[in-house]
Amino acid sequence: MRLSRNLSFRQARDAVIIAFVVGLAFSLWQIFADLQDERDAVERTVNQVLKTLNAPAVLAAYTVDENLANDVVHSVFEYRPIYSAVLVDDFGDTLAELRRPASAEGLSILADAVLEGRDKYSLPLVNESTGQSLGELRVQVDGALIVDNFLRRSTLTIVFGFIRTLILAVLLTYVFYLTLTKPLTALSRRIAGSDPLGGGIEPEPLEPSHKDDELGQLAASVNSFMTAAKTQLEDRLKAEDALRDSEQRFRSTFEQAAVGIAHVGVDGGWLLVNQRLCDILGYEQDELLALPAEDMTLAEERVESARHFERLLRGESQTYTAERRYVRKDGSLVWVNLTSSLVRDTEGEPSYFVLVIEDIEKRKEDEARRQELEASLRQAQKMEAVGQLTGGVAHDFNNLMTVVIGNAELLESVIGDDEKSIRAIAAIKRAVDRGSSLTHRLLAFSRQQPLSPIAADIPGLIGGLEDMLRRTLGETVDLRVVQGTGCWPAMIDPHQFEDALLNLAINSRDAMPTGGLLVIETGNITLDAAYAEKNQEVAPGDYVEIAVSDDGTGIAAEALDKVFEPFFSTKDVGKGSGLGLSMVYGFAKQSRGHVTIYSEAGHGTTVKLYLPRADETGMADEAGDEMRRLDRGSERILVVEDDPAVREIPVLILRDHGYDVVEVTDGAQAIDCLKDGERF
Secondary structure, three states: OHHHHHHHHHHHHHHHHHHHHHHHHHHHHHHHHHHHHHHHHHHHHHHHHHOOOOOHHHHHHOOOOHHHHHHHHHHHHHOOOEEEEEEEEOOEHHHEEEEEOOOOHHHHHHHHHHHHHOOOEEEEOOOOOOOOOEEEEEEEEHHHHHHHHHHHHHHHHHHHHHHHHHHHHHHHHHHHHHHHHHHHHHHHHHHHHHHHEOOOOOOOOOHHHHOOOHHHHHHHHHHHHHHHHHHHHHHHHHHHHHHHHHHHHHHHHHHHOOOOEEEEEEOOOOEEEEEHHHHHHOOOOHHHHOOHHHHHEEEHHHHHHHHHHHHHOOOOOOOOEEEEEOOOOOOEEEEEEEEEEEOOOOOOHHHHHEEEEEEOHHHHHHHHHHHHHHHHHHHHHHHHHHHHHHHHHHHHHHHHHHHHHHHHHHHHOOOOOOOHHHHHHHHHHHHHHHHHHHHHHHHHHHOOOOOOEEEEOOOHHHHHHHHHHHHHOOEEEEEEEEEOOOOOEEOOHHHHHHHHHHHHHHHHHHOOOOEEEEEEEEEEEEEHHHOOOOOOOOOOOOEHHHHHHHEEOOOOEEEEEEOOOOOOOOOOOOOOOOOHHHHHHHHHHOOHHHEEEEEEEOEEEEEEEEEOOOOOHHHHOOOOOOOEEEEEEEEOOEOOOOOOOHHHHHHHHHHHHHOOEEEEOOOHHHHHHHHHHOOO
């Protein structure tokens, strides 16, 4: 250890310096006092010498006795500090004189300064009886000798004082080392070498001699402090470990959360964002932190969002949850579910907002798709229910028409030439024909119309109808037919397709009262699984697409969901039966196809038919077969019909043509007849 760092050395050094300064001051004072004493002693001695020699000197001067004068001078020289002695008479003549060399010529200047003119003395010689001046005895002190002697004594005094001070310093240093430095060094080493976490932090007690003094009290205080420090340190380390674990869990939760999490200052700036939020918004963390938080919210939603955050600041609500549209870095919008809350400091002042932002774009899409599917399902269920009702009504109505037309034909065969009756029967037949047409359309909508599907050439069928369509549409409607190349054959009933196409053309014509453009386009299309998922009644696959588009008045949005329903019409009262589009819908569904309608009020309408692709090997030339003339016969025919009125008509007609008819009311009776072995 360096001495400058040793407490005992510093204490001893300071004590020695103080002692040296004090001793030096006392020594100088003593030297000055000795100097004064020396000068006084010289002066006293010289004066005593002169007084002793007063009588001989007076006698020598009075008698002018040179021998006696020499004796007086030699007597003065017996005192060593005397430098010179002169005895002169009253006339100034020297009677006797002695002078010795200066003992230290180099100290003459110092001697003059020390003696301050007190080196010369004189003794007047006076006749005591007469008072006459006889002469003078002059003496000069050797100041250099006095100063030299004084300096020698002063030097010895200073040297002995320094030695005494040095010895005192060594003793003090050693004493301080034993009584202060050594115990403190031992204590500090024990404290410095202790391990607060490894135990054994209690310092060993000092020596018995120090138990009750300040060092003992210091050791006890240190022991108490170290014990408390260990407890506090252990508690702090536990708290730090818990805080570190908590921060680590928070950081892991914050960064790995499946939702966006952010801290936003009350001034609206981002304080902290996790990676998921950056992914949602398409920013890097540094980019996002440099932007105001409100820039992410869609402009028209910022006022409402700011109002809710102000409510949080005022304490009117604890949390705020809402669905918001955020603007991504590329300008696109993303739906998020925002949950925010306000964090306050220990004094209750607002500190920052915590935002939990969940990307609900897919959920929104799924919800929209679900709503669309639910709407589609509801529409399909509604159409199915209406179709079942319509089919039942059409079936019963058809039975009634069968009874009417059957009886009318029977009457026609027996009335002969009665003109009035013939006209009445003709009117009945015309009414039945109109009713049959209505029944035909109702059955088509309810998908109960008997079909004879074949692999039909759609462009060929449309080409065959083109002339009739132009005549039906009139001159004010411009018809354009756009045939796609390589169009696939479709598995359909050609007659039903022609009726459906004619119905669509007539609807378009009625939507263009002042004329317009009607376009019929054909082409091939493949409906994939994604399209089928949105339209559950559609099977994925290849279809022939027929699009009928016009630039007429269009259909209002609120009416689009109802256009395929029977008897619903956007035309004026009396201008339509409301069965045209329902017949098209039924034909498409019964053909395992699909139909869609796109329309906007004032911008026209497009109806698209999707008919299933057929195997080209099954192609057949659709030609109208002439009905064979019914010949009379004698075979046995089994007629099965549960309605007696309906069953009566074919039974009468067949019997009129010579057939043997067996009639039953249901299938069970028919099977019993067959089991009896009869042949039909």
